[in-house]
Amino acid sequence: xxxxxxxxxxxxxxxxxxxxxxxxxxxxxxxxxxxxxxxxxxxxxxxxxxxxxxxxxxxxxxxxxxxxxxxxxxxxxxxxxxxxxxxxxxxxxxxxxxxxxxxxxxxxxxxxxxxxxxxxxxxxxxxxxxxxxxxxxxxxxxxxxxxxxxxxx
Numbered sequence: 402x403x404x405x406x407x408x409x410x411x412x413x414x415x416x417x418x419x420x421x422x423x424x425x426x427x428x429x430x431x432x433x434x435x436x437x438x439x440x441x442x443x444x445x446x447x448x449x450x451x452x453x454x455x456x457x458x459x460x461x462x463x464x465x466x467x468x469x470x471x472x473x474x475x476x477x478x479x480x481x482x483x484x485x486x487x488x489x490x491x492x493x494x495x496x497x498x499x500x501x502x503x504x505x506x507x508x509x510x511x512x513x514x515x516x517x518x519x520x521x522x523x524x525x526x527x528x529x530x531x532x533x534x535x536x537x538x539x540x541x542x543x544x545x546x547x548x549x550x551x552x553x554x
Contacts, residue, residue, distance in 0.1 A: 422523070425523070426519065426520075426523050427441065427552075429519055429522065429523075430515070430516065430519040433515045433518075433519060434512055434515060437508065437511060437512060437515070438482065439479075439482075439484075439508075439512070441553055442475060442553040443475060443478065443479055443484075444512050444516075445465065445551055445552075445553045446461070446465070446472075446475045446476070446479060447479065447484060447485075447501065447505055447508065447509050447512065448509060448512070448513070449461060449464060449465060449551075450485065450499060450500065450501050450505070451501060451506065451509045454500065455488060455498045455499065455500040456498055456499055456500075457496065457497075457498050457499075458472050458473065458476060458497070458498075458499055459472075461499065464551075465550075465551050465553070466549050466550030466551055467550075467553075476499055479505070483502055483504055483505075484501065484502055484504055484505035484508060485499050485500065485501055485502060485505055486499070486500055486501075486502050487499060488500055
């Protein structure tokens with residue numbers, strides 16, 4: 402059915418502009434962490450584990466808003482890179498927890514600096530008040546929409 406209603410242009414949508422900025426920020430950061438041998442998803446995993454010290458994969462999956470299968474794949478990759486270790490549960494041989502190795506613990510601060518630098522590249526040109534206002538607006542949308550998943554890519 403044809404209609405005579407005008408069709409909106411891509412650039413009239415705020416979502417379009419959010420994606421333009423988000424994609425640029427994400428792709429730039431992905432290049433930076435790739436040079437350190439990890440993906441953005443692996444960085445998020447390592448950063449979450451850094452705060453937790455040791456955590457069950459199921460709890461990490463819940464905290465990150467990911468499936469257990471996705472956490473399993475990420476943990477396998479990070480285990481192969483010697484960035485995490487698996488610790489058996491002495492009470493239940495089927496259960497284990499995940500923890501950073503010394504190499505993983507040393508990598509997280511370097512990756513965090515890259516995240517800070519990436520943020521600065523995109524947002525330091527904004528006046529401080531505008532940056533705070535943008536942060537408040539985005540956090541308000543997250544809260545209103547009850548968004549919980551951690552962006553990993």
